[in-house]
Amino acid sequence: MGNRSAWEAASQKYVNEHEELLDQARDSSSLVACELELLGPLLASTPNVVHLQSGHGLDDIALVAAGARSVVGVDFSSVATKAAQRRADELGVHCRYVVAELPGAPLRDGCADLVYTGKGALIWLPDLNVWAADVARLLTSGGHLFVHEAHPMVPLWAWDEDVPRIRPDRGYFERSHVNDTFPANGAVEWQATLAEIITAVLGAGLELRHVAEHPEPFYRWGDLDAAAWRGQLPNTFTLLARKP
Numbered sequence: 001m002g003n004r005s006a007w008e009a010a011s012q013k014y015v016n017e018h019e020e021l022l023d024q025a026r027d028s029s030s031l032v033a034c035e036l037e038l039l040g041p042l043l044a045s046t047p048n049v050v051h052l053q054s055g056h057g058l059d060d061i062a063l064v065a066a067g068a069r070s071v072v073g074v075d076f077s078s079v080a081t082k083a084a085q086r087r088a089d090e091l092g093v094h095c096r097y098v099v100a101e102l103p104g105a106p107l108r109d110g111c112a113d114l115v116y117t118g119k120g121a122l123i124w125l126p127d128l129n130v131w132a133a134d135v136a137r138l139l140t141s142g143g144h145l146f147v148h149e150a151h152p153m154v155p156l157w158a159w160d161e162d163v164p165r166i167r168p169d170r171g172y173f174e175r176s177h178v179n180d181t182f183p184a185n186g187a188v189e190w191q192a193t194l195a196e197i198i199t200a201v202l203g204a205g206l207e208l209r210h211v212a213e214h215p216e217p218f219y220r221w222g223d224l225d226a227a228a229w230r231g232q233l234p235n236t237f238t239l240l241a242r243k244p
């Protein structure tokens with residue numbers, strides 16, 4: 001199964017869980033502390049936000065609740081975008097969703113004061129240089145790119161609960177591997193090192209304002225308490241860059 005059809009099938013979860021997600025969206029609590037700390041000053045100026053790979057869209061409701069004037073979500077799953085649009089409409093929140101394969105968002109140049117992305121987004125893009133150039137095109141001068149993403153080391157962490165272990169079938173410098181969690185079904189995850197991600201952002205002409213590595217994962221699977229998530233290892237990073 002290709003990545004797009006794997007995501008179309010997996011996103012059906014957001015349709016099936018409409019009521020639960022609506023309740024979560026009402027809380028507007030999906031943005032975590034390390035996001036709010038960096039986004040707070042940017043959201044104070046009521047930016048127009050573009051969320052690339054918007055998925056279930058819970059973060060869009062939270063971004064508007066925290067100050068964004070509007071959010072346009074772009075995702076290649078028509079199932080996910082439709083579910084997110086329904087939720088935003090039911091809550092009366094100013095979010096609009098566009099179905100499109102990225103990079104190459106069908107939005108006008110300079111339309112975004114803030115491009116928000118992450119939480120399992122970059123791993124689906126084989127060429128981050130092309131992605132970063134598209135982000136730079138979307139941003140208005142003085143606008144920001146914000147990324148809160150899985151750390152590129154994460155594919156190496158086994159989820160044993162006793163001690164942290166490195167998976168022997170993975171390598172930090174590999175280009176890709178087959179996803180074995182969500183959406184699975186043979187979807188291919190692309191790998192880029194932290195240096196390659198930063199180099200792509202700089203290569204698109206953006207100024208790096210912040211980059212930090214964090215021990216907390218952005219998502220935990222059910223009751224699992226993996227040793228790799230207990231603080232010794234990096235599980236996420238945040239990045240903020242500005243278009244001059």
Ligand SMILES: C[S@@+](CC[C@H](N)C(=O)[O-])C[C@H]1O[C@@H](n2cnc3c(N)ncnc32)[C@H](O)[C@@H]1O
Pocket residue numbers: 003007008053054055056057074075076077080100101102103117118119120121124125
């Ligand atoms: C793990 S989800 C994360 C999205 C969002 N941040 C969230 O928390 O729901 C990844 C999303 O990327 C989308 N996606 C993957 N590859 C894509 C591509 N090339 N173009 C557009 N969307 C893509 C999938 O449909 C999916 O909704």
